[in-house]
Amino acid sequence: MSPFIPTEITPPEALSNVPLPEVFNPLWHSLLSHSTGGIVGLVAVRDTEQADKPIVDFRYQFLNEVARRDTRNQQPDSTASIIGALLSDFFPSIRQTTLWTTYLDVISTGQPRRVEQRYQIGKRDIQVVQSVAPTGTDGLLLTYADSSDLQLLTRRLAHQTILLNGVLNSSPNAILVFDAQRDVQQEIIDFQLTLTNRQGLQLTGLSDAQLLGYPLSLLYPLTSDQFDRLRQLVKTGGSLVVEKYVPRCTCWLSISITTLNDGFVATVQDVSADRQMRRQLEQTVQELHQSNQSLEQFAYIASHDLQEPLRKIVSFSDVLRTQFAGDISEAASDIVQRMQQSASRMRDLVSDLLNYARLSGTRMAFQPVDLNQLLEHVVDDLEFMIHDQQAKVVVGELPTVQGDAVLLHQLFQNLVTNALKFHSGMPGTPTPVIQINGSLPDSTSLPQPIQKSENPPQSYALLTVADNGIGFDEKYTDQIFTIFQRLHGRSQYTGTGMGLAICKKVVDIHGGYITATSQEGNGATFHIYLPVT
Secondary structure, three states: OOOOOOHHHOOHHHHHOOOOOOOOHHHHHHHHHHOOOEEEEEEEEEOOOOOOOOEEEEEEEEEOHHHHHHHOOOOOOOHHHHOOOEHHHHOOOHHHOHHHHHHHHHHHHOOOEEEEEEEEEOOEEEEEEEEEEEEOOOEEEEEEEEOHHHHHHHHHHHHHHHHHHHHHHHOOOEEEEEEEEEOOOOOEEEEEEEEEOHHHHHHHOOOHHHHOOOEHHHHOOOOHHHHHHHHHHHHHOOEEEEEEEEOOOOEEEEEEEEEEOOEEEEEEEEOHHHHHHHHHHHHHHHHHHHHHHHHHHHHHHHHHHHHHHHHHHHHHHHHHHHHOHHHOOHHHHHHHHHHHHHHHHHHHHHHHHHHHHHHHOOOOOOEEEEHHHHHHHHHHHOHHHHHHHOOEEEEOOOOEEEEOHHHHHHHHHHHHHHHHHOOOOOOOOOOOEEEEEEEOOOHHHOOHHHHOOOOOOOOEEEEEEEEOOOOOOHHHOOHHHOOOOOOOOOOOOOOOOOHHHHHHHHHHHOOOEEEEEEOOOOOEEEEEEEEOO
16 A cells, blocks of 8 residues: 555645645655555546536546556556546546545545545456545545555455364364563563464363463463473473363363464363273273283193193003903993093193193293204104104295294194194095295285284294195184184094194294185195294
């Protein structure tokens, strides 16, 4: 907007076409030349033939370059060619506008007016703010400026304000902006609230009118240490997060504070439900841990204490069958034999249960384990069983993994034993063949449980143990790794139903994953993923 030109510096002589006094010429010329807005001097043209001598037009007395451009629509007419011309020559419809009424009103009352109006100047659609001041008896001094950019900026600012309020009020958290209050020595003595959202109003319980400018010391009284910490934060910059219990709302609040200019922004979240859920979760985890410890202790004690009675049952049965064989009937001998078989199965079951319980409490530091050497030991340990089955065990090149050699030995011994056990053994069936291979798969091909785990190792080894045995229906894949689960009758295949459960436990301890693929009658393949690094 151009500066307002007081009527006192507009000499009446200018409106009478009398030369300006020399003292006014430099000042007047400077004002006209350097103003960024338009400046126009008009004098009324009256109809003297009518009794009341009404104003019928206005004549240009002077104008600056800005006004000349606007008047001639950027055409190269000089300012001199416009002076003396009628206003209606350039604006034929001026008498039908509110501006005409304003001009007449200023002449009539002698009071200046300020108006805003939209104009079409050439191809430009502009918003003009115009000041109209009386000069002399029938003169007008017009000063105006194009406020289109200002209007656009104002609209954008209003839009941004609406957008900001929408964002603030859509947040589920309370957002409060504080500015520092300083004393004459420029020391921070308090903070006052300058902006908040709807949730901030609800949190404080105050109205909008009460809240703005409200001191922090009254809103949330702080200890001297807390205030010093906050004051130092504003001085140095940065952020902090604190949790605070507020008795007034009986709630826990998480307050995130970030410095902003000479103050800070506080984002406040009610975390009462989260804290309660966290306490419940911690309590549940603790109870589960205690329950697992009790269960493991029970399994260990029960297994251990059952060993001795079972040994005695087997021993006394042997005595009956050997030393008193002639004193008992054939039927009684058969009963003793069945009792021995049941006791042996119970002893194996107790032994496996004891091993499983021991695994649950295993905590150890893993070391590199060469699986090639480990499988050599496994095959040596199972030499008689392999020979008895006339089986063939083919071991490929295997990687080195991180783990415990004893547990991994148990893992592969159980898998090979399982493959030897579940073979039809019928005449004409193929010789049992067990193939053990290893590879280092790409991370994208790892199973989902590993990819979704938190902080997984950088790489895994994939070990496969494949056989040509009886196989199983894949709908039982998850079931076979559960303790005491059997897919076949005891009369067909011996075992306790603990072997694969122990395998899974060992793999879990190593942070790995085990699964199986199979078809009934076409063998089974176990896939074991173990961390390499």
